[in-house]
Amino acid sequence: MTIEEIQNEIIEEFSMFDEWMDKYEYLIELGRDLPQIDTKFKTNEYLINGCQSKVWLNAELKDGKIYFTADSDAIITKGIVALLIRVLNGRTPKEIMNADLFFIDKIGLSENLSPTRSNGLLAMVKQMKMYGMAYNAKLNS
Amino acid sequence: MINLEKIRKDFPVLNQKINGKDYVYLDNGATTQKPVQVIDAVADFYRNTNSNIHRGVHYLSNLSTKLYEGARAKIKHFINAEKESEIIFTKGTTDSVNLVAFSFGERYVSEGDEIIVSAMEHHSNLVPWQMLCERKKAKLRILPFDKSGELEIDKLPSLINKKTKLLALTHVSNSLGTVNPVKDIIKIAHKYKVAVLIDGAQSIQHQKIDVQDLDCDFFVFSGHKIYAETGIGVLYAKEKFLNAMPPYQGGGDMVDHVSLEKTTYLDAPFKFEAGTVNYVGAYSLGLAIDYINTIGIENIAKHEQDLLQYATEKLSQIDGLTIYGTAKHKTSTISFLLKNIHHYDTGMILDKLGIAVRTGSHCTQPVMDFFEITGTVRASFAFYNTFADADRLVEGVLKVKQMFE
Numbered sequence: 071m072t073i074e075e076i077q078n079e080i081i082e083e084f085s086m087f088d089e090w091m092d093k094y095e096y097l098i099e100l101g102r103d104l105p106q107i108d109t110k111f112k113t114n115e116y117l118i119n120g121c122q123s124k125v126w127l128n129a130e131l132k133d134g135k136i137y138f139t140a141d142s143d144a145i146i147t148k149g150i151v152a153l154l155i156r157v158l159n160g161r162t163p164k165e166i167m168n169a170d171l172f173f174i175d176k177i178g179l180s181e182n183l184s185p186t187r188s189n190g191l192l193a194m195v196k197q198m199k200m201y202g203m204a205y206n207a208k209l210n211s
Numbered sequence: 212m213i214n215l216e217k218i219r220k221d222f223p224v225l226n227q228k229i230n231g232k233d234y235v236y237l238d239n240g241a242t243t244q245k246p247v248q249v250i251d252a253v254a255d256f257y258r259n260t261n262s263n264i265h266r267g268v269h270y271l272s273n274l275s276t277k278l279y280e281g282a283r284a285k286i287k288h289f290i291n292a293e294k295e296s297e298i299i300f301t302k303g304t305t306d307s308v309n310l311v312a313f314s315f316g317e318r319y320v321s322e323g324d325e326i327i328v329s330a331m332e333h334h335s336n337l338v339p340w341q342m343l344c345e346r347k348k349a350k351l352r353i354l355p356f357d358k359s360g361e362l363e364i365d366k367l368p369s370l371i372n373k374k375t376k377l378l379a380l381t382h383v384s385n386s387l388g389t390v391n392p393v394k395d396i397i398k399i400a401h402k403y404k405v406a407v408l409i410d411g412a413q414s415i416q417h418q419k420i421d422v423q424d425l426d427c428d429f430f431v432f433s434g435h436k437i438y439a440e441t442g443i444g445v446l447y448a449k450e451k452f453l454n455a456m457p458p459y460q461g462g463g464d465m466v467d468h469v470s471l472e473k474t475t476y477l478d479a480p481f482k483f484e485a486g487t488v489n490y491v492g493a494y495s496l497g498l499a500i501d502y503i504n505t506i507g508i509e510n511i512a513k514h515e516q517d518l519l520q521y522a523t524e525k526l527s528q529i530d531g532l533t534i535y536g537t538a539k540h541k542t543s544t545i546s547f548l549l550k551n552i553h554h555y556d557t558g559m560i561l562d563k564l565g566i567a568v569r570t571g572s573h574c575t576q577p578v579m580d581f582f583e584i585t586g587t588v589r590a591s592f593a594f595y596n597t598f599a600d601a602d603r604l605v606e607g608v609l610k611v612k613q614m615f616e
């Protein structure tokens with residue numbers, strides 16, 4: 071599946087929820103199921119400090135593709151982290167750099183990625199794209 | 212007694228739906244809502260009166276000046292200052308503290324001197340003193356508090372010595388709600404000839420303030436936390452300090468005579484009010500005080516204490532909920548956490564339920580460090596809040612618990 075297709079799949083999933091409550095309960099579930107990040111990455115070096123909640127992010131390049139692991143101390147944040155990883159994991163650096171993440175808005179969670187919430191998610195998306203750029207530069211050098 | 216039904220009609224912000232629910236506003240510690248008596252009069256001022264103050268010969272400038280100085284008089288009465296000239300208008304609490312840290316610091320603090328603050332200060336009453344200490348190579352000493360959120364006052368005398376110049380202390384903790392016994396503390400400090408600044412940002416809206424009775428040397432607060440506009444604040448200072456301290460900022464309206472070689476300054480309060488001040492903000496603060504006076508600060512305090520007691524009791528019954536700040540004397544501010552549930556998660560869900568609280572460290576990082584937490588959920592009540600608001604909060608918290616457990 072392409073980045074676009076996965077996003078459409080997520081939008082489809084979320085369209086089944088009539089109530090905001092169900093949506094958030096699903097996010098909580100996703101947050102709980104997010105694979106544990108290696109504890110060696112839960113240091114300040116990997117920390118994206120969002121003031122309200124913290125996000126830790128690591129990225130590795132394998133066979134030309136980027137694999138992310140991440141964590142957050144807040145569950146809702148972590149649920150959205152899980153969605154972002156689902157969309158961007160196993161993609162080439164170039165795909166990540168150029169990804170248009172339209173699903174967040176479509177599933178009605180854009181407020182969570184607003185700079186005013188200060189929860190680390192916006193900075194996390196930026197950081198994911200930075201990894202894309204950095205690895206892209208590395209592959210081309 | 213306080214007529215809530217009537218009062219709530221005065222605050223348009225409260226009467227709306229947020230996220231489809233009747234709005235419950237419990238973030239009054241951050242800022243308070245404005246009554247129509249303030250909103251309408253300010254709009255009316257811009258429509259009919261607006262003119263810069265102190266410099267016009269013309270009719271409306273005089274009227275504008277009168278309203279500005281009238282606000283000063285109202286504040287003098289409200290906090291029972293001895294003289295109107297002891298009331299300086301600033302941008303807010305932060306601005307007032309910075310003014311004192313600069314001007315008092317220039318006049319009285321030199322290398323090796325000491326300033327005392329408490330460990331529960333808002334960053335606004337901590338960072339300016341750290342900056343002063345850095346500038347003057349002075350030392351900052353810390354008065355600790357205990358697990359209940361009460362200051363360890365018995366440790367104060369041992370922190371004071373001949374080098375101590377000033378004690379800067381919050382009247383009420385914005386994150387814990389503790390009301391500090393500032394009158395007793397000021398007495399102790401004065402025994403050692405140490406000046407005292409009281410941060411009244413979280414006390415002025417909740418209880419009667421009498422600066423002469425407290426005998427504080429400086430008292431600071433923000434208009435926006437007491438139902439007035441943002442961008443206006445007050446510094447009360449005893450006259451002897453205002454006379455001795457150099458100005459904070461230079462500019463228009465604060466000078467007596469200016470030549471290119473030398474400038475002489477006006478007396479206080481004008482010496483400390485450089486440039487065009489926020490005269491509309493000051494006017495709005497006077498209006499807000501009028502509004503409070505019609506309700507009565509004692510009535511406000513009584514209702515808020517009832518709300519505090521009611522909400523504390525209800526929240527305490529929730530399994531796994533910890534309240535941070537359990538001092539004997541508190542304002543209507545309750546900081547809490549649910550076991551294993553992040554404050555941000557709690558706040559997000561409460562928001563969805565139409566309940567506004569604050570989450571995070573509340574600009575008191577050292578307080579969070581003391582309790583070894585990253586933040587709390589803070590519900591802060593004002594006199595326009597109802598018992599039903601407290602019930603909604605409790606229901607909301609129970610819902611959060613159910614969702615995350």
Ligand SMILES: Cc1ncc(COP(=O)(O)O)c(C=O)c1O
Pocket residue numbers: 240241303304305306333335336381383384385410412413433574
């Ligand atoms: C105790 C205390 N001091 C100082 C401040 C700073 O006030 P302002 O931001 O209005 O300058 C606040 C505001 O949150 C406060 O609660």
